[in-house]
């Protein structure tokens with residue numbers, strides 16, 4: 001799969017075939033997740049970290065702007081999203097895709113509701129859909145209830161999320177608490193009856209004064225129906241799954257084959273601040289397998305400005321033997337203990353600041369292959385790395401691609417990195433991810 005991120009002439013990316021899908025993602029892992037699904041569905045995608053300062057160019061069908069707005073105050077999330085929207089419209093976006101988490105990560109204060117509302121106002125869009133379903137990754141919506149794997153959202157590990165604990169699986173209720181617009185439902189019966197029936201349902205909901213409708217989807221076929229019905233909406237809001245159904249509606253050029261990432265260079269490191277169930281398992285597996293690991297204690301991170309330097313020295317002393325892991329990942333009781341001492345935001349800030357400094361230090365010292373685990377964590381690290389654009393490479397697991405970025409200050413000038421969402425990837429994700437890069441080298445040597 002390929003995405004074009006080539007910097008170049010003034011004037012911005014040129015929409016292929018005259019239509020541009022403008023995407024705004026509320027965190028960085030979510031952005032690569034969306035870019036990955038759009039690219040797999042055959043669209044040419046550019047991903048930028050925030051609104052770029054300078055011009056760039058490329059034949060593209062979609063631009064994904066990655067923001068770190070999931071847990072900031074709602075007013076700030078709205079302001080940043082509107083700035084991204086203005087930039088995307090300036091590029092010629094004819095449809096906007098607001099990407100949030102497939103587990104609908106938010107609180108009664110936002111930010112899914114306030115950002116959706118602000119985008120609707122700015123686009124003069126009377127109606128939009130909300131659908132976090134991503135069946136390939138186990139996220140399905142039925143009768144407006146979100147399932148994670150075989151359990152309801154509030155029974156999944158998300159109930160213990162450090163920043164956005166999800167304790168209600170009824171998305172109509174969750175979203176209604178965050179917005180003044182009335183929230184309705186497009187349920188599985190309309191979806192099963194096809195795109196025309198969904199269109200009729202949308203008309204009926206609008207006539208009732210509904211502004212936003214949660215949409216059921218339990219399969220990629222449902223997403224295809226929804227994508228067809230939503231093709232003419234100026235705004236859609238969703239997890240990355242809807243891209244699977246929407247992209248075929250927008251594809252103008254023939255599908256491109258998967259691009260091979262350049263051969264990997266530099267040392268291997270994993271930085272993990274995710275405390276989600278899947279990441280906890282991945283970290284435990286890595287350590288149990290004898291992997292070298294350095295734990296960041298949030299309490300130490302909050303008071304010891306030298307902790308990042310200590311972790312960097314430790315990592316560079318160990319990485320000749322294999323990938324090194326620097327992690328704050330912890331089980332819910334440990335997270336709660338840290339939060340009781342530092343506050344929720346205080347613990348998060350201490351960990352994110354430290355891991356971001358470690359990321360920067362390791363790349364400056366020769367890390368060329370980096371796994372970042374956790375949405376907030378990845379966002380903080382990528383900002384510290386000053387990576388402004390990424391090419392999306394092959395998929396490691398659903399929702400998680402390898403990416404490649406130019407990094408002028410890195411000894412090898414560029415970096416392979418993957419931004420792993422907390423609950424994505426199998427237990428051996430770390431080993432599998434690096435093995436894929438080894439395969440790239442082997443393939444390149446063969447050809």
Ligand SMILES: Nc1ncnc2c1ncn2[C@@H]1O[C@H](COP(=O)(O)OP(=O)(O)O)[C@@H](O)[C@H]1O
Pocket residue numbers: 161162163273274275276279298328329330334335336338339347348349351352373374375376377378420421422423
């Ligand atoms: N041991 C810990 N105690 C408290 N908070 C932590 C701990 N480790 C990580 N965190 C914070 O928890 C949050 C995890 O969020 P994130 O990185 O988005 O992971 P995920 O993708 O799993 O949601 C981050 O803000 C991180 O700094």
Ligand SMILES: O=C(O)[C@@H](O)C(=O)COP(=O)(O)O
Pocket residue numbers: 027029030031033034100101102103239240276374375376399420421422423
């Ligand atoms: O939609 C998803 O699940 C992901 O793209 C995502 O946004 C996950 O967020 P984190 O779990 O915070 O990494």
